[in-house]
Amino acid sequence: MTGPLTGITVLDFSRVLAAPLATQILAELGATVIKVERPGAGDETRGFEPRLPHGESAYFFAFNRGKRSVTLDLKDPRGQEVARRLAARADVVVENFLPGALDRLGLGYERLAEDNPGLVYVSATGFGQTGPDRARKGYDTVFQALSGVMAMTGEPGGPPSKTGIPVADMTSGLWVAIAVLTGLAGRRGCHLDVSMMDVQLSLHALNAARLFALDEDPLRTGTEHPGRVPSAAFQAGDGEWLHISGSDQHWEPLCAVLGLPGLAADPLLRNNSGRVEHRARVMKALRGAIAQHDRDALVKELRTAEVPAGAVRSVREALADPHAVARGVVGGFDHPTEGAFPALRTPLRETAGEPPDTGVPPLLGADTEDVLAGLAGLTADEIEGLRAAGVI
Template identity: 80%
Template sequence: MTPPLHGITVLDFSRVLAGPLATQILGELGATVVKVERPGTGDETRGFEPHLPHGESAYFFAVNRGKRSVALDLKDPRGRDVARRLARTADVVVENFLPGAMNRLGLGYADLSADNPGLVYVSATGFGQTGPDRARKGYDTVFQALSGVMEMTGEADGPPVKSGVPVADLTSGLWVVIAALTGLAGRAATGRGRHLDVAMMDVQLSLHALNAARLFALDEDPTRTGTEHPGRVPSAAFEAADGGWLHISGSDQHWMPLCAVLGLDDLAADEELRRNAGRVAHRERVMDALRTAIAGRDRDPLVKELRTAEVPVGEVRSVREALADPHTAARGVVGGFDHPTEGAFPALRTPLRDTAGEPPPTVAPPLLGADTDTVLAEAGLSPAEIDDLRAAGVVGR
């Protein structure tokens, strides 16, 4: 079956994580992604830990699968000319330079859309194309801090902590995908492209949908609550007798089955606790009883009983345990690829599934500049022109 983005070409000027994740997703949904990298060093994540035996970066591998790499010096006017030539036949451009940087290179939306009116141009930056902080630099954890996400994460009596995954980068990458697909859908209707502005800070603030609702409704600035939910009881992680942890998140219909499994007859008999509002009002009493009951049971047998009673529950697993789970295997979440220097290497598949077809393939990330000659030849450059550019250091191998 033909993949949904077959025939779409993405010219990728992005580096590090959010942009490359987005273009990898677009590529695994069928687009041809041409990654433009600096000659000699490439995307800086090629140097990030952890390194594999032959020097490649597993970090780079995680978000650059299936792309074509062109080593091109954008500081050289001849390199910029080549980039403009590549953009003439691209459907989507993704870039994550500071606002104005691409304009100064003659590679901004106005420049490239003049030759390609249908171009969808996505700028992914920390603070967006407008506003007083537009030139401010930042990284994932900086956005977690500034947005309030870090303040909301951790135990109530402990310090703020970062998320266990780079949530700012990853969620912003998904919004870059949404932006690209939105632009393509709009182009299909109008024939024209557009410039789409994705700010990582905006994305993090959007994650506060429920926190903001509480602030707007109650004028209450939400604070961190550990694994507990501020508006639902029970919804928290509990330690079992064998040291394992499990997380229960239940609504009113789960309350009586939960009490039955745990033998909490006194709580079950309390009419006020049958509604969530009552349990929230008596949070301390309810949570103390649940912690005591669960602390006397081993985790896995208890999880089995709760699942039989249809109480929403999950074991708190390590990454290794989660990836080795039989359901994970049955869904084919972990794929792999053969790399030209590192050999066979596992990879997490793009999670979108077409029920009528195979899951998106996992294709090896490119060596730096591996596709330079092929891509430039497809753009109409002659072998002699490519050789001259290489001799001048404008393109790499």
């Protein structure tokens, strides 16, 4: 694969979701990503559901496209030495072990930087390299709970809820990619610390602003915005849902479409602050009016009136939308055992070009021999000895 990162080599010790998402992005932007996996088992997500007819995991496929797979036992001193030889020729190392775990294997930043002073080394962990929780394990929904994201997700008066996507994993993965690019741009060796908890707390920028300004801990508001009215999902008369999010300039056109001249003429409601103050009255009137319309016809009228609105779609509907199709959001690849399989493209492109090619997820250990011979400089006899010993 070619792209802006062509010529960059990434040694990827990560597994599961957050960091593998980051290295997949790097791979589809042109970097050579060498994924180091356990002999025999590989990344644990190779066994995750949903499974495909020939046994491969669609979960693994979603976050490991375009990489080269090398099996290597990092608990064996011979495997550790091979890993150090690979790192000596790499530009970037990405890992998501608990703090100190790779140091004990002789694969921490300080040791690898001895042989490769310009190495960009990114550690992606749950709680970071410092602090009282540094040795604590965590998972996406646990971070949603601990960070406050879960407490404010859901309907008012209802129980807390997780988000519909693994937001902690995926936003952390984006920050791992940012960390790699930051290190490469700095053109110097460095050890970068990405904490999933830090990332989740950083997502509270607006919530924290409300807390700092009003000393108000945000509560669950469902689809409603705490500081803007209207901004919520509404059920139309045909049972379908749409979301409207309007500012002051949209208020009168919205009322005109819905046939609510009384609300439009009310001086108390002309500004957002007034509508927030009178939220209950405004929302009741909007819900009643919207229930008199079919969703798709109403969305069309609102868009004609330049009121921001959209249908609440299923994932299937969203991916099949003509705009998504025109943008080539869904690509695909030909896998050596599963055949043709669709995939979401990496969403970055040059305006004059096509989106990045969709890489193929590697079979476990498919590139072991080529990488060990080419990058680590091992002979055929050395490789065969490691294989016989179960190190690869």
